[in-house]
Amino acid sequence: MERTPGATFMVKPMFPLIVCDLDGTLLNPEHRLGAYTRCVLERLRAQGIEVMLASGRHFQDIRTLADQLGRHGCLISSNGAAVHDRELRLVDCHPLDPADALALINAGVPADVHTNVYRTDDWLVDRPEPYLLQFHQASGFGYRVVDLRNIDGSGVLKVFFYGAPEQLQPLEQSIRARFGDRVHTTFSLPVTLEIMARGVSKGAALKRVAQRLGIGLDAVLAFGDGMNDLELLQCAGTGIIMGNADPRLRAALPALQVIGSNAQESVARHLEGLLLSA
Numbered sequence: 001m002e003r004t005p006g007a008t009f010m011v012k013p014m015f016p017l018i019v020c021d022l023d024g025t026l027l028n029p030e031h032r033l034g035a036y037t038r039c040v041l042e043r044l045r046a047q048g049i050e051v052m053l054a055s056g057r058h059f060q061d062i063r064t065l066a067d068q069l070g071r072h073g074c075l076i077s078s079n080g081a082a083v084h085d086r087e088l089r090l091v092d093c094h095p096l097d098p099a100d101a102l103a104l105i106n107a108g109v110p111a112d113v114h115t116n117v118y119r120t121d122d123w124l125v126d127r128p129e130p131y132l133l134q135f136h137q138a139s140g141f142g143y144r145v146v147d148l149r150n151i152d153g154s155g156v157l158k159v160f161f162y163g164a165p166e167q168l169q170p171l172e173q174s175i176r177a178r179f180g181d182r183v184h185t186t187f188s189l190p191v192t193l194e195i196m197a198r199g200v201s202k203g204a205a206l207k208r209v210a211q212r213l214g215i216g217l218d219a220v221l222a223f224g225d226g227m228n229d230l231e232l233l234q235c236a237g238t239g240i241i242m243g244n245a246d247p248r249l250r251a252a253l254p255a256l257q258v259i260g261s262n263a264q265e266s267v268a269r270h271l272e273g274l275l276l277s278a
Helices: 022-026 035-046 059-068 098-105 130-136 165-182 202-213 227-235 247-252 266-276
Strands: 017-020 050-054 075-077 082-084 090-093 114-119 123-125 156-162 183-189 192-197 220-224 238-241
Touching: 017 022, 017 202, 022 183, 022 220, 035 050, 035 266, 050 059, 050 202, 059 075, 059 082, 075 202, 082 202, 090 202, 098 114, 098 156, 098 165, 165 183, 165 192, 183 227, 202 220, 202 227, 220 227, 227 238, 227 247
Parallel strands: 017 050, 017 220, 050 075, 220 238
Antiparallel strands: 075 082, 082 090, 114 123, 114 156, 156 192, 183 192
8 A cells, every 4th residue: 555645654553452460470579560661561551552450459459550650551450350440440340249258258267377358448357467468568558457257248359368278279179169159269379369259350351341442352462470360361362471470370371472480570571572672
């Protein structure tokens, strides 16, 4: 096609939507955004490519990280139980059934397994666990210690348990046996077992967001490292696994490309080479 002198042509991005997990993926081992990563993501936005964060973290937590990146994309939080649009309005929410939430909270877990509750606006625990706060130093988001037996179970986006893998794996089996398909279980880390309502996952949330934005899933590029990224990587047109990923994720998706680690800011390096090189 002959180009008219002086005319400006907009080139459609190869991937108009990039979806990134946070911990173990976009964030460095100190759970912060590296300066190089910020620079690359800003260059992508300048080219009209939307970067969407998809995390097991609470919305109140990841919105702070999104602020550090400048203009917002949509935010998938609590493993897909909540989605906020570019103006930070809640547009999709799938809490646990209140009775199921209360049953999970009072599941009788071992004494050294730590119970956590994400509600729509807060994070509740029944006793302090300082280790978990290290993930949230950049945002300042933290839990509130309460007697979990006294909450009513409404508005619970997810319940998650922190403990040793040898304790959490049989706990997951018992929860699946008890609740069946009323809940969805996954691991964000080998030490965190997460339970959401049936059908809730980052992948299911991505499908709804892409439809709302009018973007085909084949035009989505996604990065992840944990088992809670499984559905996300399966439904994206191109899924990429981190070199530091949970071995179970790599075994479940053997055909996907594996790049370097989050310590090397490998998401940004891959994106720069793929989309920003001259």
